[in-house]
Amino acid sequence: MKPQSAKAKGRNLQKWVVEQLQKRFPQLRPGDLVSTSMGAGGEDVKLSPAARDAIPYQFECKSLAKVAVYNYYEQAKTHGNHEPIAVVKQNGKKPLVVLDAEVFFDLIARKE
Numbered sequence: 633m634k635p636q637s638a639k640a641k642g643r644n645l646q647k648w649v650v651e652q653l654q655k656r657f658p659q660l661r662p663g664d665l666v667s668t669s670m671g672a673g674g675e676d677v678k679l680s681p682a683a684r685d686a687i688p689y690q691f692e693c694k695s696l697a698k699v700a701v702y703n704y705y706e707q708a709k710t711h712g713n714h715e716p717i718a719v720v721k722q723n724g725k726k727p728l729v730v731l732d733a734e735v736f737f738d739l740i741a742r743k744e
Contacts (some may be wrong), residue, residue: 633697639670641695646676649691653733655678656741657686687740701730 646667653665662685677691701720708716718730733740 642693643667643670644675645693645695646691649677649693649733653683653687656737657683660686689740705730740742 643686650665650667654660654662657665660680660683663681666678668674668678675690676693679687680739700719704718704720705716708718715731715735721727
């Protein structure tokens with residue numbers, strides 16, 4: 633894949649995250665959530681002070697051809713009819729939770 637195509641995939645994911653957050657936090661203005669340019673340091677989605685008050689999270693977006701955690705998530709889906717969650721841990725690191733992004737955005741929107 634060309635670097636330009638890879639950056640476009642990442643940029644599209646960042647824009648999708650901004651759209652999902654704007655949909656769930658309608659009180660925020662369009663400039664409160666901004667997808668950063670590719671190669672810029674720091675967070676991939678910049679939040680204004682008002683947005684940070686509503687959404688106390690930092691977002692790093694990666695759009696890759698293949699990520700192993702999807703296999704674990706797919707396995708979790710086969711266990712029943714409830715929302716699947718995969719808990720993953722690498723040696724020497726804290727465990728992480730993998731769940732559907734839209735479920736996550738709904739959860740953080742409910743905290744208000």
